[in-house]
Every structure is written in C-alpha cells, then in structure tokens.
Amino acid sequence: MSTLAIVFMIVSMLTIWGGLAVSLIHLSRHPEKTDDDVIEPAHTL
Amino acid sequence: MSSPSSTQGAPLASDKRETFSSRKLFILSAIGSAVGLGNIWRFPYVAYENGGGAFLIPYLVAILCAGIPLLFLDYAVGHRYRGSAPLSYRRANRKAEVLGWWQVLICFIIAIYYAAIIAWAAMYCWFSITKAWDKNPDGAGGFFMNDFLKVQDEVTVGFDFVGPVLIPMFAVWLIAIVIMVAGVNKGISRANAIFMPLLIVMFLILVVQSVFLPGAIDGLNTFFTPNFEALKDPSVWAAAFGHIFFSLSVAFGIMVTYSSYMKRKSDLTGSGYVVAFANSSFELLAGIGVFAALGFMAYNANSSVDEVAVSGIGLAFIAFPTIVSQAPLGSVIGVLFFGSLVFAGLTSLISILEVIVAAFQDKLGWRRAPATLSVTIPVALISLALFPTTTGLFLLDTMDAFVNQFGILACALVIVIVLGAGLGMLPKLAKHLNRHSSIKVGTGWKVLVGGVGPAALGYMLINEIQTKMAEQYSGYPAWFNGVFGWGMAGALIVGAVILSLIPWSKKSKLNDPEFHQHKKNVEAEEIPEPAGKEY
Numbered sequence: 001m002s003t004l005a006i007v008f009m010i011v012s013m014l015t016i017w018g019g020l021a022v023s024l025i026h027l028s029r030h031p032e033k034t035d036d037d038v039i040e041p042a043h044t045l
Numbered sequence: 046m047s048s049p050s051s052t053q054g055a056p057l058a059s060d061k062r063e064t065f066s067s068r069k070l071f072i073l074s075a076i077g078s079a080v081g082l083g084n085i086w087r088f089p090y091v092a093y094e095n096g097g098g099a100f101l102i103p104y105l106v107a108i109l110c111a112g113i114p115l116l117f118l119d120y121a122v123g124h125r126y127r128g129s130a131p132l133s134y135r136r137a138n139r140k141a142e143v144l145g146w147w148q149v150l151i152c153f154i155i156a157i158y159y160a161a162i163i164a165w166a167a168m169y170c171w172f173s174i175t176k177a178w179d180k181n182p183d184g185a186g187g188f189f190m191n192d193f194l195k196v197q198d199e200v201t202v203g204f205d206f207v208g209p210v211l212i213p214m215f216a217v218w219l220i221a222i223v224i225m226v227a228g229v230n231k232g233i234s235r236a237n238a239i240f241m242p243l244l245i246v247m248f249l250i251l252v253v254q255s256v257f258l259p260g261a262i263d264g265l266n267t268f269f270t271p272n273f274e275a276l277k278d279p280s281v282w283a284a285a286f287g288h289i290f291f292s293l294s295v296a297f298g299i300m301v302t303y304s305s306y307m308k309r310k311s312d313l314t315g316s317g318y319v320v321a322f323a324n325s326s327f328e329l330l331a332g333i334g335v336f337a338a339l340g341f342m343a344y345n346a347n348s349s350v351d352e353v354a355v356s357g358i359g360l361a362f363i364a365f366p367t368i369v370s371q372a373p374l375g376s377v378i379g380v381l382f383f384g385s386l387v388f389a390g391l392t393s394l395i396s397i398l399e400v401i402v403a404a405f406q407d408k409l410g411w412r413r414a415p416a417t418l419s420v421t422i423p424v425a426l427i428s429l430a431l432f433p434t435t436t437g438l439f440l441l442d443t444m445d446a447f448v449n450q451f452g453i454l455a456c457a458l459v460i461v462i463v464l465g466a467g468l469g470m471l472p473k474l475a476k477h478l479n480r481h482s483s484i485k486v487g488t489g490w491k492v493l494v495g496g497v498g499p500a501a502l503g504y505m506l507i508n509e510i511q512t513k514m515a516e517q518y519s520g521y522p523a524w525f526n527g528v529f530g531w532g533m534a535g536a537l538i539v540g541a542v543i544l545s546l547i548p549w550s551k552k553s554k555l556n557d558p559e560f561h562q563h564k565k566n567v568e569a570e571e572i573p574e575p576a577g578k579e580y
Contacts, residue, residue, distance in 0.1 A: 001262050005269040008098025012269070012329060015105060020326045023318035030483040032068045033310035 062127065062559055063229040063413075065306050070234040072316050072323075075303055077237040077392030079294050079324040080244070082162060082361075085389060088288065088328040089335040090356030093268055095284045096275030103276065103285035104325075111501055112289040113321050114493040115457070117486060118464065119300035120313045121474035127305045127563050129403035130298035131545065132554060138468055144460055145404065146541035148298030151452040152400040154533065155297075157428035158441045159394050160221070164213035164433070165362065166386035168193070173379020178366045185366035190438075197435040200521045202529075204434055211433035217391070218425035224395050225402055226417045229306050233399060237392055244388040248327070251381040252334035255341070258372055264340020267350040268332055283508060286501045291449065293324055294393075296457030298400040305403075309566055314482035335360065338368050338378070345371045361386060398424070410552035442519055443529045450509040451534035458502040465495030480570050 001009075065071040092100045126133035131145030172178065178188035190196045195207050224232040255261060275281045294300060304313065336350070342364060343350045355364055361382075369379035398421060406416035431440055464470045471491045479485045518526050549555040 001266040002270060004271060005098060005266045008101065008271050009265065009269040012098065012101050015101065016322065016325045016329045020319070020322035023315070023322050026483065027068075027312065027315045027319055030312055030315055032312070033308075033481060035309045 062554075062557070063306055064308050065234060066230050068307075068311065068316060070230075070238065071303065071307055071311070072319055073241050074233055074237040074392075074396070075300065075316070075320045076323045076327075077241050078299050078303065078396030079292065079320060079393075080241075080327045081294075081389050081393035082159075082386060083288075083292055084324065084328045085331045085335070085386060086357050086360045088292065089268065089332040090354060090360065091284055091288050092332055093336065093354055095281040096272045097267070098269040099271035099273050099276055100281070100285065103282045104289065107282075107285040107289040108321060108325060110493055110497055111286050112293045112295065113317060114486075114490050115290070115295040115461070115498055116293055116300060116317050116321060117314060117478055117490065118461070118474065118494050119295055120304040120317055121478050122464070123301035123304035124307055124311065124313060125474065125477045125567065127560055128554060129305065129407045130301045130400055131404050132407040133301050133305060135549075135555065136560075137464070137470060141463060141468070143541050143545040144456065144463065145298060145301075146544040147452075147456050147459075147537060148296070148301075149401050149404045149544070150537040150540050151448055151456060152298060152397045153424060154444055154448045154452065154537070156394060156397045156401065156424055158432055158444055159390060159397065160214055160217045160425075160428050161210070161432035161437060161441060162358075163217045163387055163390035163394060164210060165193075166383045166390060167213045167217065168209060169362065169366070169383040170380050170387065172366070173369050173383060174376050176370055176376070179370055184363075185370070186363045188366070189362045194438055195435050196438050200439045200525050201436055202431070202440060203436045204430070205436070207433055207435060207437075210437070211429065214429055214433050217394075218421075218428065220391065221394055221398060222417070222421045222425065225398050225421055226414050228413045229399075233395055236395060240388045240392050244385055244392070245327075247381045247388070248330060248334065248385045251378060251385065252330055252337070254374065254378055254381070255334045255337035258337060258341035258344075260340040260342075260344025261337035262340065263343065264336040264338065264350050265333065267340070267354070268336035280508075283501075283505050287454075287505050290457070290502075290505075291453070292328065293321060294396070296453055296460060297397070298404075299396045302400050302403045303396065309563065310481045312481060312483050313478050314484040314486060318484065338372075339364065341372060342368050407554035408547070408549060410550065410554055439519075439521060439525065440529055443521060443526055444533060446518055447513075447526075447530035447534050448537075450506070450513070451531070452537055454502060454506050454509065455534075458499060458506055461494060461498040461502065465491075465499065471495055476571055477567070480567070 065074065092104070095103070122133050122137060123130075126136040128136060129145065130148045131142050134145040135142035172193075177192070178185040181188040181192055183191070193207075194210065195205075197203065197205070224236045226232065227235070256265070290296070307313070307316075336354075339353050340350055343353045346353065353364060365379070365382055369375040369382075372378055401424065402417050402420050405411075405420045406413065409416055411419075431437065464474070471494060475486050475490060478490075513530075517523055518530060554560070
C-alpha cells in the first residue's frame with residue numbers, strides 16, 4: 001500500500017470509528033432518564 | 046365518545062402504546078434499520094468511484110450537514126407526535142398526513158422486492174457450500190441469471206415461478222410476519238438484539254479473513270488511495286449526500302415510526318449520533334472487507350482491481366461467488382458474506398414493514414396481531430406473486446431505481462420544504478429535541494434542515510430526472526419503465542392522497558387519550574432555556 005493510502009486509511013478509521021467511540025462515551029455520560037412522572041391516561045384509571 | 050377499550054367484535058387496541066424497553070434497544074433497532082444491503086454492496090463502490098480515500102471529506106460533510114440533521118428531524122416528528130408516519134404528520138398539521146401515507150406506500154414497494162434479495166442471499170449461503178456455480182460454463186454470472194433466477198429474454202411481467210426462489214422468499218416472509226406480529230418489544234427489539242450482534246461478529250470474521258487473502262493489500266490500496274481531483278467535481282459531492290441520505294434511512298418514515306416508541310425523556314440527539322456513526326462504521330468495515338476480497342479476485346485473475354470492482358447485485362451474486370470458488374476456505378467466506386446480507390436485510394425489512402403496520406394500526410385502531418396480519422399477509426402475497434418469477438429481476442431493478450429517486454428523494458424534498466419553509470415548524474421541533482437531549486440543536490440545525498437539505502435534495506432530484514429522461518433505464522422497453530417506474534412513482538402519490546382522504550374513525554389512534562396526556566407532559570417540559578444558552 002502507498003503511504004498516502006495508509007494515511008487515508010488511518011484517518012478514515014480515526015474519524016469514523018473514533019466518532020462512534022466518542023458518541024458512545026458521550027451517551028454513556030448522560031444516563032437514561034425515566035418517565036417516572038407519567039400520569040396514566042384517563043381510560044385506564 | 047366511545048372508549049378504545051370498548052369492543053363490538055372488532056379487535057380494538059386497549060393496550061398502551063408500546064415503547065422500547067430501553068435506550069439500548071432503540072439504538073440497536075435503529076442501527077439494524079440503517080445497516081442494510083446498501084452498506085455492504087453499495088458504499089464500497091461509491092467511495093472507490095468518487096475519489097477513494099478523498100471521498101472521506103464529502104462523506105463526513107454529508108453526514109454532519111445533511112444525514113444527522115435530517116435524522117433529528119425524523120426523530121423530532123415521531124417523538125413529539127407519537128404516532129406512525131401518517132398520524133405524526135397529521136398531528137403536526139392536518140394537511141401533512143398525505144406525506145406519511147406517501148412514505149407508507151414507498152415502504153410497501155421496497156418491502157415487496159427487498160424480501161426477494163434476502164431470499165437470494167439465503168440460497169447463496171447454501172450455494173457457497175456446494176459451490177453450485179462452478180458447474181456453469183459461464184461462471185457465477187451465468188449461474189445467477191440462467192440456472193438460479195432463470196431470467197427470461199423478454200422484458201415483461203410474467204408468472205412463471207422459480208421454485209428455488211419462491212420457497213426461501215416464503216420463509217423470509219414467514220419469519221418477518223412472526224417478528225412483526227410479536228410487536229415492538231417482543232418482536233422488533235428481540236430480533237435486533239439477536240441479529241445485530243450476529244451480523245457484527247460474522248462480518249468482523251469475514252473482514253479479518255479477507256484482509257489476509259493474497260492481493261488484499263492491492264484492493265485496500267485501490268480503495269483508500271485518494272483522488273483529490275474528484276473533490277472539484279460536484280457529482281462526487283452529490284454522490285456523498287445521496288449515499289448518506291439512503292444509508293441512514295432518513296425520510297422513509299422508519300425513524301419517525303421508531304422514535305414514536307421512545308420514552309418521553311429520551312436523549313434524541315445523543316442517540317442519533319451513535320446511530321449515524323455506527324452506520325458509517327459498519328460501512329467502512331464493509332469497504333475494507335469488500336475491497337480486500339476484490340483485491341484477491343484481481344490477483345487471481347491477473348488483472349487490476351479497477352477491472353473487477355462492481356457494486357450491488359453484480360458484486361454480491363457474481364463477484365463474491367467467484368471469490369468463494371477461488372479463495373482458501375471460500376465456503377466460509379461465502380456463508381459469512383451471504384449470512385451477513387440476510388441478517389442486515391432482515392433487520393431493515395422489519396423496520397420497513399413497521400412503517401406500514403404502524404400506520405394501519407393507528408388508522409384502524411386495531412390490536413397489534415390482527416392489524417399486522419391484515420397488512421403483512423397481502424404485502425407478502427403481492428411480493429410472492431411478482432418477484433420469484435423469471436421476470437422478477439427486471440421488475441426489481443426498475444422499481445428499486447425509481448422508488449429510490451422519485452419516491453424517497455422526492456418525498457424527502459417535499460417534507461423538508463413543507464416542515465421548514467411551509468409550516469415553519471423547525472423552531473418548535475428544535476425546542477422539542479432540546480427538552481431532554483444531551484446535544485442541543487439551534488440555528489445551525491434549522492439552517493441545515495431548512496436550507497442545505499432542500500438545496501442538496503433538489504439538486505439530486507433534478508439530476509436524476511435528467512438522467513432517467515435522457516435514456517431508457519437499463520435499456521428496458523419504454524412501456525415497462527413507464528408503468529413500473531414512472532407510473533409506479535406517480536401512483537404512490539395518488540394512493541397517498543386517497544389514503545389521506547379516508548377519515549379517521551373514533552376508534553382510531555387519532556383520538557388516543559394517551560396522546561393527550563403525552564402532549565400535556567411534553568408541553569409542560571417546554572420551559573424557556575436560561576438566558577445565554579443556545580436556542
């Protein structure tokens with residue numbers, strides 16, 4: 001493989017797979033909220 | 046007013062609207078929908094043809110400027126209005142319901158031919174073991190067209206059925222219907238929780254095996270070598286935007302439907318970034334695996350990778366079988382590759398079917414099982430009547446080309462114009478996204494969706510109209526493309542208008558008391574942002 005191709009392969013991997021890693025870390029730092037204040041709809045009461 | 050729980054023999058819905066039991070399952074299902082056949086057989090060739098390594102630049106720009114913003118638009122509509130595509134658009138604006146039905150009909154067309162490709166891939170898993178194509182003197186191409194599909198010479202629509210396609214297609218529909226009947230949590234979530242990890246593991250093994258084949262490095266060199274001149278060509282940028290748009294499943298109605306099953310306090314934008322980058326991550330992996338395998342094919346044929354590089358059906362059903370025959374442990378490569386196509390296809394097919402099922406479930410107000418069966422069985426029968434035949438390939442080719450461009454692309458353009466400039470809904474939707482999301486959207490998002498989106502989609506659509514009008518698609522007769530291409534695309538719009546004119550009964554989900562509670566909760570949460578923050 002040419003040096004340029006290797007550079008672009010690494011840059012592609014870093015940006016796309018790195019983007020996935022960053023977005024996963026970001027999401028894990030914002031835990032899921034619960035809809036604990038949901039009031040049951042009238043017909044089920 | 047009759048309560049939805051009242052029954053007079055009709056299977057009305059009395060249950061609460063289903064929600065994904067966890068954020069993880071929503072994300073997995075959304076990735077399952079986005080990662081489809083196109084990621085495996087389309088992206089590698091699109092990237093190679095449009096600048097190789099340099100394609101990364103327009104590709105990333107397209108993800109950030111069009112893909113993700115449009116994905117958020119779908120999420121906002123589905124999550125705020127908590128319904129299938131027609132119901133969500135109807136709740137957004139009475140006149141917008143037709144857009145949802147347009148998406149439902151687009152999904153109907155895609156579903157009927159998508160099942161055929163999954164069935165072919167399933168059969169090719171078996172053929173990879175027997176290497177059935179080795180017996181054909183014309184190789185894998187001759188085997189696919191003559192021995193397997195038995196494609197006839199005359200381009201028309203016939204009902205000469207091909208057993209080895211009909212039987213696996215029947216099985217695909219049976220599996221899909223069972224998943225759909227089981228519902229969002231027991232069906233869609235569970236199927237994705239099983240198929241997606243399997244797909245990822247199988248594909249990773251395939252990629253590792255491919256990169257160690259002789260000649261693989263030449264394939265990767267061809268794939269990643271940048272052609273910077275390509276960046277000056279507007280068609281390369283259009284290809285990037287077009288690819289991202291189809292790859293992320295935006296404007297199919299899928300993400301509107303799936304996001305309507307998310308809990309009220311969901312982090313929409315944070316989840317959206319994960320889905321978008323996971324989809325791209327899989328594509329990059331596919332590019333590496335496919336071009337490594339093509340490198341081996343070129344090495345074996347003593348030719349260059351440029352000469353063997355193909356996409357779509359040609360890549361999957363002609364090039365890959367050739368590789369399977371020649372490579373060490375070729376049968377393993379074949380089973381992994383075609384098995385990946387089956388799993389990627391199935392998880393996308395169920396998301397496409399969910400758009401149709403949810404729409405009719407909402408409009409009829411029926412329970413899950415009867416609504417699903419009364420929708421999916423007719424869809425399956427139409428699919429089984431048209432595609433496992435000696436003319437099925439022609440129909441698939443034309444319908445796929447026209448529904449993508451004059452269905453999805455045209456519909457997406459109308460949606461961004463209607464929601465943006467037409468109804469001025471973007472500020473309201475931005476506010477909705479920002480309620481519980483970890484990544485806030487602001488003016489930038491509104492400009493991208495309301496300005497860049499319509500410009501990019503409009504440019505692509507005009508290009509496509511010019512191309513399709515300049516010559517007969519695939520060299521098929523004018524009447525064939527006229528009826529099953531242009532005619533079909535036009536019929537989708539007429540059908541959508543008719544469906545939107547059918548009134549919603551009192552039993553329908555339009556009058557769902559649960560939604561009124563949801564609306565109250567959502568509006569109560571829409572407090573003004575503190576000064577200084579964006580939006």
